[in-house]
Amino acid sequence: MALNIEGTIEGSSQLIGGDFTTAGEASTLLKVKLTELGVAEDIIRRAAIATFEAEMNVVIYAAAGWLHYYISPQGIRIRIEDMGPGIADIGLAMQEGYSTAPDWVREMGWGAGMGLPNMKRNSDVFTIDSVVGEGTTVEMVINFP
Amino acid sequence: MTLKEIADILGATFITEPDNPDLHIRSACSSDMMSAVLYYHSPDSLLITGLTQLHVVRTAEIAGIISIVFVMNKRPDERAIELAGQKKIPLLTTPCCMYTASGRLFRAGLPGCSHK
Numbered sequence: 001m002a003l004n005i006e007g008t009i010e011g012s013s014q015l016i017g018g019d020f021t022t023a024g025e026a027s028t029l030l031k032v033k034l035t036e037l038g039v040a041e042d043i044i045r046r047a048a049i050a051t052f053e054a055e056m057n058v059v060i061y062a063a064a065g066w067l068h069y070y071i072s073p074q075g076i077r078i079r080i081e082d083m084g085p086g087i088a089d090i091g092l093a094m095q096e097g098y099s100t101a102p103d104w105v106r107e108m109g110w111g112a113g114m115g116l117p118n119m120k121r122n123s124d125v126f127t128i129d130s131v132v133g134e135g136t137t138v139e140m141v142i143n144f145p
Numbered sequence: 146m147t148l149k150e151i152a153d154i155l156g157a158t159f160i161t162e163p164d165n166p167d168l169h170i171r172s173a174c175s176s177d178m179m180s181a182v183l184y185y186h187s188p189d190s191l192l193i194t195g196l197t198q199l200h201v202v203r204t205a206e207i208a209g210i211i212s213i214v215f216v217m218n219k220r221p222d223e224r225a226i227e228l229a230g231q232k233k234i235p236l237l238t239t240p241c242c243m244y245t246a247s248g249r250l251f252r253a254g255l256p257g258c259s260h261k
């Protein structure tokens with residue numbers, strides 16, 4: 001299927017902290033949109049995984065957040081901003097296996113310390129900016145081949 | 146390996162009936178940690194898990210996992226069953242524990258998801 005993208009297509013979803021019932025819906029909407037546009041399956045999967053991990057981080061750690069996506073003929077840019085506790089040591093948080101998740105989060109199957117590394121692994125460009133006590137912004141770019 | 150063969154090997158029952166019992170499964174991943182599933186998944190694979198929350202189905206959908214087996218006779222709640230139905234992800238439950246379920250399928254020739 002050929003790519004069917006003209007200009008930049010944008011979308012946003014609000015994310016609610018602690019709401020595990022709707023967690024993942026924003027990523028699913030992005031996945032549906034990319035499928036409609038004829039994006040290759042492996043690119044869709046990378047974007048969906050990176051976005052889902054980011055979405056779950058907001059649901060687990062923050063009070064609320066926003067997911068914005070921008071799809072152009074060159075690729076996908078995903079920006080996730082949250083009003084959460086922030087990350088004191090980003091270098092440590094990026095290490096596979098490092099997690100500050102409480103036990104109840106681990107019991108739900110999250111908090112393995114793979115979230116941020118997984119986002120970076122599935123992105124061509126990954127940036128993270130965080131202020132303790134204010135929140136975290138993650139931006140990911142996935143280029144089309 | 147087909148879904149029907151997997152059900153036979155595990156003595157599993159279908160929680161949601163598959164549209165196609167001959168659906169071909171290429172590999173399997175056993176985990177209760179969803180980030181690990183997102184890290185190690187392969188397309189057209191089976192997830193073996195003891196976790197029954199709604200977001201297990203969401204994780205499967207995002208990762209391209211096409212069926213889920215719940216171990217130790219566990220069953221997800223109705224919302225998870227409904228979502229799996231919408232996403233056409235067949236759900237099964239087996240009396241086997243995760244170790245036994247994984248071992249039986251591996252011995253029968255179903256490989257693990259590769260670490261890419």
